[in-house]
Amino acid sequence: MSTAKNRRQMDITKLMMKDYEVEMENDDSKKFFVYLHGPNESLYEGGVWKIRVELPDEYPFKSPSFYFVNNIFHPNVDDESGEICVNVFHEDWSPMIDLLDVFENCIPQFLLAPNPLKPLNEEAADLMIKDHSAYEQKVKGDSWTREVYDAR
16 A cells, blocks of 8 residues: 555544544545534534545645535635635645644634635625625525535
């Protein structure tokens, strides 16, 4: 078994041991889904998102890609593809970061502290800058945070 495959398997196992629900897309462990609950005391608390993870052949030396499958209203998530735009997944990636770090720290921090100055979703960024109260209401009031289990 290759070192890359061992690392992929180890990272997936760590997620499952921390009670993340992981759904494999195929047998090669390069594409799978992880169910993520919104962080406590955030606008996303109570929501559950299905996140598609794509690991490149060069993982862990090249960063994975992460996509929200169900909708989320967030300035740094492309509202068409669901792609997450975060530096740690691109420029700042290190092989020392594992998938558990991403789901325990990176994505929750990303949800807690959106950056409207580098938006992928212009509507969310504009609303966050111009009317933060309306932005909060839209995030909290939208039903898409609960759609994931209905779509399964």
